[in-house]
Amino acid sequence: MTIQTRVLFAVLYVVLTPFVIGLLDGFDRKISARMQGRRGPSVLQPFFDLKKLFEKEFLTANKMQLFLIRSYLCFIVLSGIIFFAGFDLLLVIFSLSTAAMFLILASTATHSPFASQGTSRELVQIMACEPMELLVAVGFYLATSTFTVSDIVTKSPVANIRFLPGFFVGFVFILTIKFRKSPFDISTSHHAHQEVIKGVTSEMVGKEYAMVTIAEWYENAILLGIVGLFFVSSNILTVIGAVIAILVVWFLEILIDNTSARVKWQLMLKLAWGTTIVAAGMNLFLLEIIRG
Amino acid sequence: MEVLVTALICFPFLWAILPAVIHNSKRRAFTVYLGCGIVMVLSVFTAIQWYLAGGQTLDFRLPYQEAFGEIFLWGDIFLMCFITYLSYKHNRLIIAFLSIISTVVPTILEKFGPELPAGPTMRFDWLTFIMVLIIGVVGSLIGVYAVGYMHGFHIHHHKEVTDRRSFFLSMIFVFFGAMFGLVTSANLLGLYFFWEITSVTSFLLIGYTRTDEAINNSFKALWMNLLGGCGLAVAISVGIIYFNTANLYTLIAAAVKTPTKMLCLLPIAMLAFAALTKSAQFPFSGWLLGAMVAPTPSSALLHSATMVKAGVYMLIRLSPAMADNYVGNMVALIGGFTFVAASCFAITVSDGKKVLAYSTISNLGLIVACTGCGYEETIWAAVFLVIFHAVSKSMLFQCVGAIETTIGSRDVEDMQGLMSIFPKLAFILMVGIAGMFLAPFGMLISKWAALKAFIDTSSVYVSTLMVMFICFGSATTMFYWTKWMSKILGASKREKSRDLTKKNEYISMFFHAFMMISLILGFPWLSEHVLKPLSNDMFGVVKQVISYENMVIMIVLLCGVFVIPFINYLLTKGQKGKKVITYMGGANAGDNFNFVSATGDPREMDISNFYMEDLMGEKKLFTPAILISSFIIVVYLIIVVGGALQ
Numbered sequence: 022m023t024i025q026t027r028v029l030f031a032v033l034y035v036v037l038t039p040f041v042i043g044l045l046d047g048f049d050r051k052i053s054a055r056m057q058g059r060r061g062p063s064v065l066q067p068f069f070d071l072k073k074l075f076e077k078e079f080l081t082a083n084k085m086q087l088f089l090i091r092s093y094l095c096f097i098v099l100s101g102i103i104f105f106a107g108f109d110l111l112l113v114i115f116s117l118s119t120a121a122m123f124l125i126l127a128s129t130a131t132h133s134p135f136a137s138q139g140t141s142r143e144l145v146q147i148m149a150c151e152p153m154e155l156l157v158a159v160g161f162y163l164a165t166s167t168f169t170v171s172d173i174v175t176k177s178p179v180a181n182i183r184f185l186p187g188f189f190v191g192f193v194f195i196l197t198i199k200f201r202k203s204p205f206d207i208s209t210s211h212h213a214h215q216e217v218i219k220g221v222t223s224e225m226v227g228k229e230y231a232m233v234t235i236a237e238w239y240e241n242a243i244l245l246g247i248v249g250l251f252f253v254s255s256n257i258l259t260v261i262g263a264v265i266a267i268l269v270v271w272f273l274e275i276l277i278d279n280t281s282a283r284v285k286w287q288l289m290l291k292l293a294w295g296t297t298i299v300a301a302g303m304n305l306f307l308l309e310i311i312r313g
Numbered sequence: 314m315e316v317l318v319t320a321l322i323c324f325p326f327l328w329a330i331l332p333a334v335i336h337n338s339k340r341r342a343f344t345v346y347l348g349c350g351i352v353m354v355l356s357v358f359t360a361i362q363w364y365l366a367g368g369q370t371l372d373f374r375l376p377y378q379e380a381f382g383e384i385f386l387w388g389d390i391f392l393m394c395f396i397t398y399l400s401y402k403h404n405r406l407i408i409a410f411l412s413i414i415s416t417v418v419p420t421i422l423e424k425f426g427p428e429l430p431a432g433p434t435m436r437f438d439w440l441t442f443i444m445v446l447i448i449g450v451v452g453s454l455i456g457v458y459a460v461g462y463m464h465g466f467h468i469h470h471h472k473e474v475t476d477r478r479s480f481f482l483s484m485i486f487v488f489f490g491a492m493f494g495l496v497t498s499a500n501l502l503g504l505y506f507f508w509e510i511t512s513v514t515s516f517l518l519i520g521y522t523r524t525d526e527a528i529n530n531s532f533k534a535l536w537m538n539l540l541g542g543c544g545l546a547v548a549i550s551v552g553i554i555y556f557n558t559a560n561l562y563t564l565i566a567a568a569v570k571t572p573t574k575m576l577c578l579l580p581i582a583m584l585a586f587a588a589l590t591k592s593a594q595f596p597f598s599g600w601l602l603g604a605m606v607a608p609t610p611s612s613a614l615l616h617s618a619t620m621v622k623a624g625v626y627m628l629i630r631l632s633p634a635m636a637d638n639y640v641g642n643m644v645a646l647i648g649g650f651t652f653v654a655a656s657c658f659a660i661t662v663s664d665g666k667k668v669l670a671y672s673t674i675s676n677l678g679l680i681v682a683c684t685g686c687g688y689e690e691t692i693w694a695a696v697f698l699v700i701f702h703a704v705s706k707s708m709l710f711q712c713v714g715a716i717e718t719t720i721g722s723r724d725v726e727d728m729q730g731l732m733s734i735f736p737k738l739a740f741i742l743m744v745g746i747a748g749m750f751l752a753p754f755g756m757l758i759s760k761w762a763a764l765k766a767f768i769d770t771s772s773v774y775v776s777t778l779m780v781m782f783i784c785f786g787s788a789t790t791m792f793y794w795t796k797w798m799s800k801i802l803g804a805s806k807r808e809k810s811r812d813l814t815k816k817n818e819y820i821s822m823f824f825h826a827f828m829m830i831s832l833i834l835g836f837p838w839l840s841e842h843v844l845k846p847l848s849n850d851m852f853g854v855v856k857q858v859i860s861y862e863n864m865v866i867m868i869v870l871l872c873g874v875f876v877i878p879f880i881n882y883l884l885t886k887g888q889k890g891k892k893v894i895t896y897m898g899g900a901n902a903g904d905n906f907n908f909v910s911a912t913g914d915p916r917e918m919d920i921s922n923f924y925m926e927d928l929m930g931e932k933k934l935f936t937p938a939i940l941i942s943s944f945i946i947v948v949y950l951i952i953v954v955g956g957a958l959q
Contacts, residue, residue, distance in 0.1 A: 079890040082905065083804065087888060091881040099873055109863050111764065115757050116870055118791060122751070123878070125799050132730075132804035132905045133895035134918060140799065141923040144792055151788035152781075155764070159780055162768055169862075224895055287928065294785070302781060309773045 022171040027106040034105040034242065035098060042238040042245075043067045049275055056279045071234060077227035082131040089127035090229050094236040096120035101243050107171030111158040113243065114151075120240075121147050124221065124233070131224040139220025143208035145286045149293035150195040156301045157247060160188035163308045175255050180262070182251040187304025189251050193270055194296045198289065199244055201237075202278040205289050245271065314366070315373050317359045318435060318497055321445070325352055325490035332482035342460045345482050346817075349453035352489055356449020360442050368442070368846055372433035372499065385506040386423070389416050392509050396535070405532055411539040415546035416509075422553045423502060429553065432560055434500035439847035443696060444496040444626055447703045448489060450828070451618035454821045456485050458711050459610035461815030465718055466608050469813075474522050481521060485614065488514050492619045496626055501549045501559045508545060508587070508623070512538035515620050518611040519604050530603030537600045541590030548583035556580075561630065568634035575956030581631055582640045582953040586946070588631070589644070592624025592677045595651045595942035601674060605666045609714030612666065616673045617707035622699060625677060628684040629695055633851055636687030639956075642775045643949035645685030645767075647942055649782030651678030654938045656789040657929040663922075665713045665723040668793060669706065672749065675790065676702050679759065682779060686766050689848045693858045694762035696844055701756070704832060705748035708825035712741045715814040715822070720807070725797050726921055730805020735812055737819070739801050744826045748833075750794045751874060758836075758867065760787055762858055796922045803920075806906050833871060837864060 047064035054061025063069075081087065100116040103109070121143075128140045158168060164184040165173050173181070182189055198205040209220030219225075222233055248270050249263035284292075328348040335341040363371070375381050393416040397409040423429075459482065467476045491514065494507035512535065520531030552559050555576060556567060561584075568577040593601035604615050615621065628635075628644060635641030655675035659668050676698065683695035716731070716738055717723040732739040750756045760783060767779040832839070840859070849855045859867075894901050900908045902915030910916040927933070 079888070080893045081890045082893055082895045084885075084888070084890060084892075085802070087885045087890075088878060088881040091885065092878040095877045095881070096873060099870070099877075103866060108866055111761055112863065112866050112870070115761075119751060119870070119874065122791075122795050122798070125795055126802050129799035129803050131895050132920060134897060134908075134920065136895070137920045141796070144795060145923065147795075148788045148792045151791065152784040155784040155787065156780070159764060159768060159784070162765070168765070218896065226893075290928075298781070302777070305780060306773070306777045309768075309776050 022107050022175070027171075031102045031106040034101050038101070038239050038242040039235060042241050043071075045241075045271065046238070049271075052272075052275050053279055056275075067234075071231050074231035074234070075228050079228060080226045081229070082133065082224050085130045086127045086225065087229060089123050089130065090225065090232050090236075093120055093123035093127060094232050094239070096123060097236045097239045097243075101239050104170060104243050104246055107169065107174070109168045110161060110170050110173070110247075111155070111168045113170075114154045114158055117154070117240065117243070118147065118151060120236075124236075127229075128221045128224070133224045135218040135223040136221060139208045139218075139223060142286050143221045145290055146198050146205070146208050149290045150198050152294065153191045153195045153297045153301060156297065156305065157188055157192050159305065160185045160301070160308070161250070163305070163312065170250065173250060174253050177254045180252045180254045180259055184308060185251060185304060187300040187302075187307075191297050191300040191304075192247065192251075193273070194300070195293055196244060196248070196270065197274055197277055198293060200241065200274055202274050204277075204281040204284045205293075206278075207283060207286050207289060314359075314363065314371055314437065315376055315435075317355075317362060318373075318437060318493075319375055321355055321359055321449075322490055322494045322497065324355065325486040325488075325493070328352075329483040329486035329490070332486070333479050336479060338464070338478075341479065341482065342464075345456060345460050345485075348486060349456035352456075352486075353449050353453040356445050356453075356493075360446050360449075363437060363442060368439065370436065370438040370850060372436050374431075374434050378434060381503070385503055386420060388506050389420060389509065392416070392513055396513065396539070400532075403528065403532065405536075408532065408536045408539060411536060411543060415539060415543040419502065419505065419546050419549045419553075422550055423559075426553050427557060429557065429559055432558075432563075434503060434560075435497050436499040436562065437497060439843065439850055440626070440629060440696070441496050443700065443843065443847075444622070445493065447618050447622065447700065448492045448496070451703050451707050451825075452489055452492070452614065454824055455610055455613045455618065455707055455711070456482075456489075458613070458714075458818050458821040459485060461817040462610050462711075462714055462718070463608060465813065465815065470718065471522070477521065481518070481608070481611075484514050484518055485610070488518075488614060488619055492623065495623050499561050501545070501552060501561055501564075504561065505542070505545050505549060508591075509542055511591075511620055511623055512542060515604070515611075515615055518615070519607045521607050521611065524606070527606045530600070530606050533603050534600035537590050537597045541587035541597075544583040544587035544590070548580040548587070551576075551580045551583070565631060565634045572634070572636075572638050575953060575959070578634075578638060578640055578953050579957040581634045582643070582950060584627060585631055585635065585640055585644050586950065588624040588627035589647060589681070589946070590624070592621045592628070592681060593674050594624075594647050594678060594681055595654055595674075596939040596946070598651070598655065598674050602667070602670050605664075605670055609666075609710055609717070612670075613707050613710035613714070616670070616710060617703045621673065621677055622703060625680045625684065625695070625699055628681055629692060629699075632684040632687045632692055632695075634687075635685055637771045639949055639952050641685045641687050642772060643685070643945060645682050645770075645775060645779055646945050648678045648681030648683070648685055649779045649786070650938075650942055650945070651675065652682060652786040653678075653782050653789065654934070654942075656786050656793065657934065658931055659793045660789060661924050661926045661930045663725050663924060665716070665725050665728070665797075666710070668725060668797065669709055669713060672790075672793070673702075673706055675786065676706075676749070676756075679756075679763065679783075679786070682782070683759065683763050683766075686763070686770055686779075688766045688769070689852050689854065690762040690858045691766040692851060693840075693844050693848055694759035694766075696847060697839075698756070698759045700832065700839075701748055701829075704825055704828050705745045708741060708822060708829065709745035709749070711818065711822050711825070712738060712745060715818050716742070719810075719813045725800055728797075728800050729920075730803050730807065731801045733805045734807055734809050737812070738814065741822050741826055742801060743798065744829055746794050746798055747874070748829050750790055756790075758859065761863075800922065804905060806917075837868070 046067045051061040097120045104113040128136045164181045252263040252266045253259045331344045396412040400409040491507045491510035498504040516535040564580045568581045590597045655671045659671035680695045680698045683691035770776040895905045907915040
């Protein structure tokens with residue numbers, strides 16, 4: 022990949038993500054509402070929300086939060102740039118978990134009971150997801166002998182999903198946790214009327230909350246990008262397939278969200294690790310055997 | 314060079330006499346400072362001298378080698394008698410038995426066995442270079458710290474404990490000497506002598522306070538390390554009987570040459586077994602956990618620069634002989650398993666020192682796993698981890714010790730909001746924790762290289778298991794460090810109080826922090842000028858482990874971790890905002906720390922982290938972990954020993 026294409030992709034990522042993922046979020050709400058028999062808000066509602074949040078008066082329980090949240094946002098964007106500019110997949114995941122740490126620190130800086138509760142649960146969520154994220158990188162290495170995203174795309178004659186079905190299943194499973202969808206929306210959720218209030222984000226007000234939302238959009242773009250990575254190959258037309266796959270997975274997450282009740286974190290951890298070990302572990306083992 | 318190395322080994326032993334005989338507190342402190350200074354300067358000078366001379370592997374004999382040989386021999390016998398006496402005194406004769414066997418057999422073979430050819434007995438190469446620097450610099454800083462800490466320990470905090478500081482400080486010097494000897498010896502008989510000294514010295518240091526717990530734990534450390542010594546003794550005996558040599562490198566070369574011949578693997582397996590006990594891998598982790606009862610400087614010494622590093626040093630040496638064979642698989646599996654298991658236990662404990670102890674074991678597990686794999690990449694990663702771990706762990710232990718002195722507790726929960734009360738201590742703690750696990754420090758590059766190498770390992774089972782171990786282990790590692798970090802940054806209930814940390818403790822800690830940061834910045838240089846020649850020496854190939862591109866990304870990430878928060882901090886500093894209290898469902902009692910209880914009175918609110926004791930607690934999983942790891946070791950040793958006897 023030439024340096025120009027890398028820069029182009031990176032710029033496209035930084036510029037387009039808020040619009041694309043924001044729009045997806047709008048449709049998410051609309052579809053969810055229809056599933057529940059409501060009309061639902063306009064698809065542009067996420068953008069109106071953001072605007073309102075940025076215009077609010079800046080209230081804060083601890084001023085340290087603001088710079089930590091900004092660092093969180095910066096790190097997520099940095100990870101996304103590494104991913105979309107086609108660099109090392111494993112480093113993307115390491116960088117994402119470093120980013121998550123800033124959110125954790127921002128949330129605990131306040132000494133709020135609900136934020137702390139949410140933070141501890143958020144940590145459990147990260148711990149539940151991390152093995153699978155790393156294993157996805159391992160899977161791609163096994164299939165293509167490289168961690169580099171650009172090489173994974175350009176040097177695969179066929180889509181890698183053929184070799185990595187188990188990894189894909191495991192990854193889609195943890196996406197529910199990553200997207201904060203029910204049954205795993207235990208550290209924070211889109212609804213404030215539950216026992217943890219808004220969990221990690223309880224004490225984040227106005228523009229702080231807006232920044233966290235944008236950061237999550239950027240993160241979701243990376244995660245959906247990894248879903249797409251399973252389906253692309255050196256053939257340019259597979260991109261269409263990848264987009265379809267992303268939309269299907271995205272719809273599936275909405276469906277799961279609307280049809281399941283929340284579980285406790287203990288169960289979430291066991292389920293996530295169990296799926297990781299069974300689905301990804303088996304796939305890993307088989308691939309190792311095939312490779313000799 | 315010969316003279317320098319000899320001086321390096323002998324000087325600490327001789328200097329150890331001084332603190333032992335000087336009882337005036339001030340004068341003794343001065344001798345210790347002076348001694349530590351000389352050790353540091355001497356080690357750095359030796360290392361630089363060798364580096365400037367071109368960095369060639371040096372094989373040599375000590376001046377007066379015969380005299381030294383006699384000293385080693387009688388030293389071994391003396392140590393044996395000493396251990397026998399102590400175990401008799403404390404009614405644990407079974408330990409004496411271990412010591413007698415492991416000393417008598419090699420001694421008899423040496424005296425009455427076949428005449429060994431007189432070859433070089435010492436070696437100085439790149440790995441020695443790194444180890445000498447670690448022991449010399451980190452070790453002597455701990456010595457400096459010890460003076461201040463032990464003063465506070467006896468004068469202010471533990472008046473009930475007999476003041477045996479003279480003994481303590483002189484033991485530290487003995488430790489330095491033994492470690493220098495250990496990393497330069499090529500002759501296994503010499504190495505065995507130094508190995509036993511570290512075992513006995515750590516035993517004495519752990520038992521320092523002479524409470525029942527301390528005595529029990531010290532004997533636990535002793536028997537585990539002596540068991541490792543037995544492994545070493547077997548290796549020596551096999552070497553002398555079958556290979557007619559007691560030279561470590563000859564044995565390694567033999568195993569590299571014919572990796573399928575089990576007899577060649579036998580001494581390697583035995584040496585690896587000894588190294589596993591020394592580096593406190595499961596099932597031998599108990600002794601390092603027990604070592605916590607000792608005063609902090611000795612924990613710092615055992616955990617960072619010395620003792621446990623002797624084990625991993627040995628494994629790194631052996632790694633070319635462990636590539637893709639039974640011994641390598643055993644070591645890798647034990648290491649990987651320890652990495653996961655110890656990090657799970659680290660989640661469930663709240664005692665700061667215990668978290669550090671488990672993290673040491675877990676981190677060593679990763680290093681051990683890397684060595685067991687035996688590829689260039691993993692050795693590169695292992696050496697990096699050794700360096701980073703030595704510096705950051707020594708710093709963390711010193712810091713937790715200082716925090717304990719100052720706030721009267723070393724429980725992680727009590728460190729709530731340390732950043733606002735004792736910013737200097739909190740800063741050091743943060744740098745140490747960051748050095749242990751955050752991207753892009755040592756841990757990250759090591760995990761990157763290790764994952765890559767394990768995927769490429771030829772044995773399918775080992776490869777799959779190891780990849781899983783690393784993925785899960787890194788998730789659990791992240792959990793316990795992050796929750797500690799968030800505790801430090803949180804809001805504080807505590808009143809500001811006087812910082813009781815001594816000046817020399819701060820000197821040592823800040824020097825560590827400085828070293829840590831320069832190591833991170835100097836990482837590309839280190840990789841190019843130290844690790845590459847090292848890998849060239851060991852494997853005969855120079856391989857770019859991490860591509861140029863990834864190196865750049867890592868440097869970007871590195872700057873990111875420091876620069877992004879810093880810039881954001883500056884940008885938001887002037888930000889005006891309305892200060893509000895946190896949300897407590899309307900039950901705030903005027904501030905963030907109290908709430909209105911059911912009776913209408915304000916009550917203090919406590920916030921605590923998750924510990925998951927019922928999920929992965931020590932009570933539940935410690936015994937299974939011991940059993941599983943023992944099983945792995947026994948099975949592989951049976952395969953190797955059985956194969957050799959066939």
